[in-house]
Amino acid sequence: xxxxxxxxxxxxxxxxxLDTCVGCQACVTACKGWNxxxxxxLPDENPYGPEPSGVFLNxxxxxxxxxxxxxxxxxxxxxSCLHCEDAPCVTVCPTGASLKRAEDGIVLVNEDACIGCxxxxxxxxxxAREMDEARGVMKKCxxxxxxxxxxxxxxxxxxxxCVRTCPTGARHFGDxxxxxxxxxxxxxxxxxxxxxPGMGTKPVNRYLPxxxxxxxxxxxxxxxxxxxxxxxxxxxxxxxxx
Amino acid sequence: xxxxxxxxxxxxxxxxxxxxxVFLATGAVALSGWAAFFAWGLGYGLAVxxxxxxxxxxxxxxxxxxxxxxxxxxxxxxxxxxxCAALFALAPMALSDWLDLxxxxxxxxxxxxxxxxxxxxxxxIYTQLKTVPRWNHWTTPASFFAFALAGGAVLAGQGWLASxxxxxxxxxxxxxxxxxxxxxxxxxxxxxxxxxxxxIGPVRVFEQPHTGPNYLMREMIHVVGRRHAxxxxxxxxxxxxxxxxxxxxxxxxxVAAVTAGALxxxxxxxxxxxxxxxxxHVVGLYYGMR
Numbered sequence: 001x002x003x004x005x006x007x008x009x010x011x012x013x014x015x016x017x018l019d020t021c022v023g024c025q026a027c028v029t030a031c032k033g034w035n036x037x038x039x040x041x042l043p044d045e046n047p048y049g050p051e052p053s054g055v056f057l058n059x060x061x062x063x064x065x066x067x068x069x070x071x072x073x074x075x076x077x078x079x080s081c082l083h084c085e086d087a088p089c090v091t092v093c094p095t096g097a098s099l100k101r102a103e104d105g106i107v108l109v110n111e112d113a114c115i116g117c118x119x120x121x122x123x124x125x126x127x128a129r130e131m132d133e134a135r136g137v138m139k140k141c142x143x144x145x146x147x148x149x150x151x152x153x154x155x156x157x158x159x160x161x162c163v164r165t166c167p168t169g170a171r172h173f174g175d176x177x178x179x180x181x182x183x184x185x186x187x188x189x190x191x192x193x194x195x196x197p198g199m200g201t202k203p204v205n206r207y208l209p210x211x212x213x214x215x216x217x218x219x220x221x222x223x224x225x226x227x228x229x230x231x232x233x234x235x236x237x238x239x240x241x242x
Numbered sequence: 243x244x245x246x247x248x249x250x251x252x253x254x255x256x257x258x259x260x261x262x263x264v265f266l267a268t269g270a271v272a273l274s275g276w277a278a279f280f281a282w283g284l285g286y287g288l289a290v291x292x293x294x295x296x297x298x299x300x301x302x303x304x305x306x307x308x309x310x311x312x313x314x315x316x317x318x319x320x321x322x323x324x325x326c327a328a329l330f331a332l333a334p335m336a337l338s339d340w341l342d343l344x345x346x347x348x349x350x351x352x353x354x355x356x357x358x359x360x361x362x363x364x365x366x367i368y369t370q371l372k373t374v375p376r377w378n379h380w381t382t383p384a385s386f387f388a389f390a391l392a393g394g395a396v397l398a399g400q401g402w403l404a405s406x407x408x409x410x411x412x413x414x415x416x417x418x419x420x421x422x423x424x425x426x427x428x429x430x431x432x433x434x435x436x437x438x439x440x441x442i443g444p445v446r447v448f449e450q451p452h453t454g455p456n457y458l459m460r461e462m463i464h465v466v467g468r469r470h471a472x473x474x475x476x477x478x479x480x481x482x483x484x485x486x487x488x489x490x491x492x493x494x495x496x497v498a499a500v501t502a503g504a505l506x507x508x509x510x511x512x513x514x515x516x517x518x519x520x521x522x523h524v525v526g527l528y529y530g531m532r
Contacts (some may be wrong), residue, residue: 002312018439028451051454059451061528063433067443074448077437079528092370094319095308113308116301119318121461122243125373125431127525130457136301193438196431196524199372207438 002093004086005102011177012104012143013083013204014163015186019211021170023062023076027162031058031080034144034161043134055130057081057141058162065210075210078171080162081128081141082195082203083107089120089129089140098138105177105204106145111137125199148173176204243374244464245518248298253364254514256292257386258507259285260328260357261394267335267350267357271398278339284397286329286336289357293325317370321363328356361390368517375429376521381418385517388414389482389510396486396502399495404502405487412483415513419475426522426532436527447530463526467519474516482509 035057036042044054058080066072083100087107090098097113098120100106109120109129116136121129129140144160147153157164163171174183183206186192192206228236263285265271273281297303312319332353338345365386368377392411395404433447434440486502486509493501522532 002315004315053454053456055457056452059456061437061447061451062449063437063439064446064448065439065442065444066446073442075437075439077439079451088372091315092318092367094310094312094316094322095305096312097308113305114302115305115309117299117309117318118301118461119367121457122523123371123373125436125524127458127462127528131301131461133301133457195438196435198430198435199524209438210442 002090002096002098004090004100008085008100008102008105008177010104010175011083011085011204012106012148012174013176013183013206014080014143014160015172015174015176015183015192015206015208016078017170017172017190017208018075018077019170019208020168021060021076021078022168023060023074024167025060026165026167027078027171028056028058028060030161030165031141032056034147035142040134041132042139043132045133055132055139057128057130057139059127070213073210073213078162079126079128080205081107081143082126082201082205083141083143085202085204086200088123088125088199088201092119092123094119104175106143107140108142108145109138109140111135114138125196125201126203143173176206243518243521243523244461245467245515246299248295250511250514250518252292252296253386253517254292254389254507254510255288255295256325257361257364257390258393258397258510259288259290259292260325260360261390261392262397263289263328263332263357263394264354264391265394265398265400266339267332267354269347269350270400273339274342275340278336282336282339289325289329317363317366321360321367324356324360324363328353328360331356358387358390361386372429373524374521375425375431375524376422377517378429379421379425381414381421385411385414385418385513389513392483392486393503393506393510396490396506397499399490399499401490401495401498404490404498408483408487408490408502408506412479412487415475415479415483422520429524431524431527433527433530436524450529458525459529459531462523463529463531464519465532467515471516471520474512478509478513478516480509481505482513 032042042055046052061077063075063077064072065075083105087100090100095113095115097110099108114137120138129138132139148158159173163173172183174181176184187206190208192208194203266285297306309319309322313323334345335350365383369382372378388411392407395407433445439445486506489502490498526532
């Protein structure tokens with residue numbers, strides 16, 4: 001059904017910390033690895049040719065932001081499905097392939113019902129959907145629905161592949177409908193925000209803004225006093241006396 | 243947006259076909275026998291050819307029947323229903339005109355309403371998309387209806403009525419072009435709001451997330467078609483609206499239907515190409531491109 005479920009029991013989603021993301025692309029690779037599994041479920045066209053192109057469910061952009069009082073910052077910006085509460089990609093779907101689950105709010109594509117019209121990708125402001133042109137069906141982030149409930153996995157692995165792999169801990173997974181969850185507390189503490197709220201999609205995922213840097217931020221540490229020893233120390237003393 | 247030929251043919255031909263069927267159904271052209279057969283055949287042919295063309299861009303057209311299931315939420319699904327309903331509802335009137343069965347005209351009016359509803363649903367597929375501010379505006383359904391009615395009237399040889407409708411189409415196009423140019427800015431989305439970083443200071447792309455173009459860029463960021471936008475706007479306005487308006491007023495109905503009809507279709511295709519090529523999707527903001 002492409003009618004939205006309204007209030008969902010949970011709102012599972014991601015919280016992405018733009019302060020700690022270093023833009024290493026590990027989440028992109030882990031996502032591709034888990035969701036492709038060597039079976040070309042996220043196919044690449046011409047991967048070793050001059051114009052490679054392929055399906056990814058997560059892309060990491062890099063922006064330069066210039067605050068008025070200091071030098072520019074580089075902000076690495078992972079972009080994937082935000083599992084919106086008012087997901088326009090779901091309501092536009094003519095076949096019922098695009099759906100939002102009532103139990104946890106995950107937005108999924110039922111590939112057996114997808115006709116590949118592409119209207120859902122047009123309806124998404126965030127570019128979260130990419131077409132699998134080999135199979136003619138739409139692909140999107142599943143929040144690793146095949147990991148997070150899999151009890152055969154050790155508990156620490158029951159989270160999305162991108163979150164599990166992030167070496168700097170910039171990605172967090174949890175229930176954003178529960179105000180006491182770790183992710184909700186993090187959002188409250190760091191003033192996490194939604195992307196393009198003006199689009200009326202009510203995204204579940206939140207982004208944590210980069211912390212202040214430069215003047216006004218924590219003072220820069222004083223350089224350590226260099227105390228040379230051995231030959232360098234002798235040279236230092238002798239040259240100092242000249 | 244990428245101007246896919248299948249979608250341009252779909253919206254143009256089915257719009258023209260359903261518009262023409264409206265004039266046949268309401269009895270604006272009094273035809274009987276084989277003349278009626280060919281006229282109705284042309285209307286059905288255009289509408290069905292358009293609908294068939296729409297399936298060419300589907301990844302899995304064999305599942306197209308599933309598109310009838312989600313009419314509660316999806317304009318595309320509603321369009322599937324109204325188009326089939328219109329084609330079925332108009333069949334008795336078509337047979338009646340061809341075989342002189344003398345069925346009452348109100349049966350045709352019901353079909354005409356469904357034909358117009360189909361045009362409305364087609365327009366709403368695009369109008370509903372907040373992500374494409376140029377489309378997300380009343381000028382989109384206005385121009386789709388104007389195209390269907392003007393094109394239908396031209397093919398139906400409606401003389402002064404066709405001229406008037408062509409001129410209203412011209413007005414709708416001018417409004418669509420002029421107002422459309424401001425809609426992206428008016429929506430207020432910028433790279434700052436797309437990334438949420440705008441509060442810190444000006445945002446600029448430092449490095450793209452991938453080195454080659456992907457599906458999103460091919461589909462939503464189409465710059466080639468916009469290069470000749472001014473010329474195409476003029477061609478659309480002249481061929482689809484202004485010249486047919488003059489031809490329909492001056493030439494005898496049959497001659498006008500053929501010459502103005504062919505010209506109108508050319509202009510309509512140019513306008514529809516531009517409708518897609520000029521439309522900018524907000525996802526381009528993430529790439530610093532439109």
